[in-house]
Amino acid sequence: MPVFSLDPEQTAWCAELRALAARRLRPLAEQGEPGRVNRELLAVLGELGLLERLFTCGALDLCLLRESLAQGCTEAETALALQGLGTYPLVLAGTEAQRARWLPEVGAGRAVAAFALSEPGAGSDAAALSLRAVPDGRGDAGGWLLTGEKRWISNAPEADFYTVFARTGGGAGARGVTAFLVPSGRPGLTGSAIEMLAPHPVGALAFDAVPVTRADVLGEVDHGFRVAMDTLNLFRPSVGAFAVGMAQTALDAAVRHTATRTAFGGPLSGLQAVSHQVAEVATRIGAARLLVYAAACAYDTGAPDVPARSAMAKLYATETAQFAVDTAVQLHGARALQRxxxxxxxxxxxxxxxxxxGASEVQRTIIAKELYRSADNSPQEER
Known part of the structure; x- marks a missing residue:
């Protein structure tokens, strides 16, 4: 499929999702308590089949889903995306038993998932993990005891299970990291909420010799960092899609307002300073959307440059969304800042x-690293 166009079926699906988000999901979101998991909203997302679709859809469908929901209800979009982020390591690397236990529950909206990668000293530098998985002393038949902290974890401390990344080996950086599926009821696991600007829960997790076994491992021991990166390579473009959805909503609001708001003897849209700002926002959104779709198609086709494309999509789309919303607020004036x-x-x-x-600065680092890696591997020009 060309990255610059959607077929009629996809276009119709996106329109249906936007309408559904505005009509059915937004009222549920507005009834939720800020900073808490909205389980009623999750149940309806499950009833509509949108959560189950996370397990089977490709990157492009995920992007279309997130962009469309974001235009109608950002809370519903975020609730769905966090379920996907927390569950995808299970889809990617889980055992049959793990999948049978948790995927039906997540798909129905009954279980809440969380992706537990960040730590107090390992945010942007995800390879600097310090959460330790120490062997429990029972040899090959035994497991590990997790000790340390996770922080800035979305859906914590209310999630029913966490995909946790801990250091099992002695290697530096990304080496020796293992992914574990840790149910919330494990002895020694406690959590606390962090008050944030975000409407969804964000919290910290404390691990005090939390027991895990080989049945809890996602993928292979000491190779969990790849599980984390493969998950992020899928979800980074879709973060860009979420941002494009927000940006489009801001643009639509700006166009409506400036077309009807009168000042200086006519509509605001008649002022070149205003209309050019709207045109700039629309152009940037168009470019961001193309980057997102291109990254998603690269992921779906197994292209070798997925990390760079994913980073570009997330970087440009999120920066564009910030610009679009800020511009729309400026054009609306004080009314846009009213609670x-x-x-x-x-x-x-x-x-x-x-x-x-991955902050914008991290995305730029990834892009540059991939560029220089490609240059190192390309044939040298004769001088």
């Missing part, structure tokens, strides 16, 4: 995607 205004809501929501799943 409860749709743009006031977006203004709070749009900041976090530039940080989570």
């Amino acid at each position: 409860g205004h749709p743009l006031e809501h977006l203004y709070r929501e749009v900041r976090a995607p530039r940080i989570y799943e």
Whole structure:
């Protein structure tokens, strides 16, 4: 499929999702308590089959899903995305028993998942993990005891299970990291909420000799960092899609407002300073959307440059969304900052995607690293 167009079926599906989000999901989101998991909203996402679709859809479908929901209800989009992020390591590397236990529960909206990678000293530098998995002393038949902390974990401390990345080997950086599936009821695992700008829960987890066994391992021992990176390579473009959805909502609001708001003897849209700002926002959104779709198609086709494309998509789309929302607020004036205004809501929501799943600076580092790696592997020109 060309990355610059959608077929009629995809276009119709996106329109249906936007309408569904506005009509059915937004009222449920508005009834939820900020900073808490909205389990009623998750149950409806499960009833609609959207959570189960996370396990089977490709990257492009995931992007279309997130972009469309974001235009109608950002809380529903975020609830769905966090379920996907926390569960995808299980889809990617879980055993049959693990999948049978948890995937039906997540798909129905009954179980809440969380992706536990970040630590107090390992945010942008994810390879600097210090959570330790120490052998429990029972040899090959035994397991490990997890000791340390995780922080800035979405859905913590309310999740029913966590995909946890801990250091099992002695290697530095990405070496010796193992992914574990840890149910919330394990002895020694405690959590606390962190008050954040985000409407969904974000918290810290403390591991005090939490027992895990080989049945809890996701993938292979000492190779869990690849599970984390493969998950992020899928979800980074879809963060960009979420951002594009927010940006489009801001643009639509700006166009409506400037077309009807009168000042200086006519509509604001008649002022070149205003119309050119709207045109700039629309152009950037168009470019961001193309980057997101291209990255998603690269992932779906197994292209070798997925890390760079994913990083570009997330970087440009999230930066564009910030610009679009800020411009829309400026064009609306003080009314856009009134509590409860749709743009006031977006203004709070749009900041976090530039940080989570790799800050903008991290994405630039990834892009540069991939560029130089390609240059090192290319034939040298004769001089």
